[in-house]
Amino acid sequence: xxxxxxxxxxxADISAWRRDIHAHPELGFEEHRTxxxxxxxxxxxxxxxxxxxxxxxxxxxxxxxxxxxxxxxxADMDALPIRETNTFAHRSTLQGKMHACGHxxxxxMLLGAARYLAEAKAFxxxxxxxxxxxxxxxxxxxxxxxxxLFRRFPCDAxxxxxxxxxxxxxKFAVRSGPMMAGGAFFDIxxxxxxxxxxxxxxGIDPVLVASHITVALQSIVSRNxxxxxxxxxxxxQIHSGDAYNVIPQTARLSGTVRAFSTEVMELxxxxxxxxAEGVAAGxxxxxxxxxxxxxxxxxxDPQEADFAASICTEIAGAESVRRDPALIMASEDFSFMxxxxxxxxxxxxxxxxxxxxxxxxxxxxxxxxxxxxxxSFFARLVEKRLGR
Ligand SMILES: [Zn+2]
Ligand SMILES: [Zn+2]
Numbered sequence: 001x002x003x004x005x006x007x008x009x010x011x012a013d014i015s016a017w018r019r020d021i022h023a024h025p026e027l028g029f030e031e032h033r034t035x036x037x038x039x040x041x042x043x044x045x046x047x048x049x050x051x052x053x054x055x056x057x058x059x060x061x062x063x064x065x066x067x068x069x070x071x072x073x074x075a076d077m078d079a080l081p082i083r084e085t086n087t088f089a090h091r092s093t094l095q096g097k098m099h100a101c102g103h104x105x106x107x108x109m110l111l112g113a114a115r116y117l118a119e120a121k122a123f124x125x126x127x128x129x130x131x132x133x134x135x136x137x138x139x140x141x142x143x144x145x146x147x148x149l150f151r152r153f154p155c156d157a158x159x160x161x162x163x164x165x166x167x168x169x170x171k172f173a174v175r176s177g178p179m180m181a182g183g184a185f186f187d188i189x190x191x192x193x194x195x196x197x198x199x200x201x202x203g204i205d206p207v208l209v210a211s212h213i214t215v216a217l218q219s220i221v222s223r224n225x226x227x228x229x230x231x232x233x234x235x236x237q238i239h240s241g242d243a244y245n246v247i248p249q250t251a252r253l254s255g256t257v258r259a260f261s262t263e264v265m266e267l268x269x270x271x272x273x274x275x276a277e278g279v280a281a282g283x284x285x286x287x288x289x290x291x292x293x294x295x296x297x298x299x300x301d302p303q304e305a306d307f308a309a310s311i312c313t314e315i316a317g318a319e320s321v322r323r324d325p326a327l328i329m330a331s332e333d334f335s336f337m338x339x340x341x342x343x344x345x346x347x348x349x350x351x352x353x354x355x356x357x358x359x360x361x362x363x364x365x366x367x368x369x370x371x372x373x374x375x376s377f378f379a380r381l382v383e384k385r386l387g388r
Contacts, residue, residue: 002209002217002284002315003327003373004116004372004379006119006120007113007372007379009117010112010372010374011368011371013358014368015368017107017112018107018368018371019090019104020090021034021037021077021099021108022090022092022366023090023092023093024094025079025094025096025098025099026077026079027078028135028137028140029056030078031078031133031134032056035133037202038060038077038111041114041115042114042129042197045115047060047118047129050152050161053144053148053149053152054140054141054147054149055114055134056134057130057133057147059131059149059152059153060128061126061128062118062127062129062155063116063275064117064124065123066124066127067126069125069126070155070156070197071111071156071159071381071385071386072127072130072150072158072159072341072343073113073128073378073381074110074159074160074334074337075107075128075130076103076132076135076140077107078130078140079092079103080136080360081097081098081329082097082100082360083096083098083100084362086362089207091240092222098362099362100360100362100364101136101359101364102163102364102366103357104365104366105163105366105368105371106163107131107152107372108371109161110378112265112372113129113376113377115376117379117383118377119370120383123382123383123386123387123388124388125386127386129173130149130153130158130337134145135333137183139333141333141336142333145165145337145340147312150283151222155341155343156336157301157341157342157343157344157380159378160337161184161346161347161374161377162332162346163350163359163367164222164347164356165350165351165356166350166356166365167348167349167351168351169350169352169367169369170316170320170373171322172309172312172320172321172346172348172349173321173322173324173347174308174309174322174323174325174326174344174346174347175305175325175351176306176310176323178261178297178327179297179300179328179330180257180297180327180329181256181297181329182261182298182343183256183295184258184265184268184292184333185292186253186257186289186291187289187290188254188272188288189251189287189288189290190206190209190240191249191250192209192250192251193285194205194247194248195247196247197246200247203247206247206250206282207240207247207248207252207287209279209287210252210282212239213253213280213287215337216279218298218335219275220272224271225264226311229260230236230259230327230329231257231258231268232259232329233255233272235282236254238251238252238264251312253276258330258331259297260293260297260327261297262296262297268304269289272289273289273291277289283318295336296336296339297335298332298334298335300338300343300345301342301343301344302336302343303342304342307385308344308346308381310384311377311380311384312377315376315380316373319361320365333354348373348374349370350367351352354367
């Protein structure tokens with residue numbers, strides 16, 4: 001079965017919703033208008049609406065029949081602090097804010113599925129539509145979980161999807177097990193002793209210490225992480241000093257770490273602190289490491305991945321469903337929800353022509369032609385999972 005007929009009929013509506021959200025981007029935890037739009041649509045479809053879960057999060061609950069079986073479907077709503085360079089009619093109306101990751105499309109697709117499911121009610125059980133705020137690294141998923149998301153709206157399994165530029169339209173990618181890296185941010189504060197730039201013997205130069213630490217940190221991935229595991233450690237900021245003739249008192253290194261298991265994430269953190277403190281001590285300085293996990297590794301349940309793939313196959317045909325896509329080094333906070341409830345996260349092609357512009361780029365736009373595929377995926381998933 002290809003795209004659901006009723007969803008194909010809704011394509012113009014879903015595109016209009018998507019473009020409206022695109023034109024009104026809101027950053028993480030500021031999705032007030034977007035949450036209003038989502039809540040109003042859900043109510044219009046006859047779906048029970050719960051607001052303020054994880055601050056600006058919205059949950060819609062749709063019941064059909066009498067079964068207590070349940071499914072959670074999740075979309076993210078936040079935009080990015082990027083100045084859009086597109087000139088089309090639905091471009092951002094807000095300076096410096098932009099839907100450059102396609103969360104406008106994710107939200108619109110889930111609304112499309114919600115409308116279809118509320119009309120057809122061809123299932124027996126409970127669907128929880130989860131509209132999450134603040135996916136872009138500021139803790140929207142954790143905020144919803146901390147607000148009792150899965151206690152108040154129990155889900156037997158949860159599913160989500162992200163568009164993927166460069167992957168042809170109408171194609172899906174579904175991976176079992178680890179799919180996306182976990183991510184940590186770190187700051188290493190180095191305390192030396194300031195002195196005159198011409199009298200280094202009177203001080204302890206934190207710039208030199210920071211430089212040695214930066215180089216030494218590169219041994220962690222190459223010498224401490226098992227070669228069969230994958231990790232990346234990037235020092236992305238070095239801050240110190242204000243003058244040509246002053247050896248500063250302090251320096252700060254900051255950056256990010258990515259890996260596909262919690263064990264490797266923790267191993268890198270432990271070694272980082274040891275290397276930073278040890279190298280600093282060798283120069284008579286002190287270093288303090290703050291290593292913060294921001295994203296958990298995203299791990300799909302193999303059985304739920306098979307189930308999700310079967311839905312994709314139904315919609316797009318087996319030849320359009322990739323089961324062994326490469327691991328993705330970027331992170332995604334749906335991982336925290338998957339740590340609570342088993343489920344699967346999939347990728348949906350955004351197109352290799354017009355839809356190929358990478359996410360987080362000022363020229364990016366979600367491809368409206370992908371909307372019926374994503375909405376059909378969510379809708380069919382519910383009908384099959386909660387079949388009568
Ligand atoms: Zn993003
Ligand atoms: Zn995204």
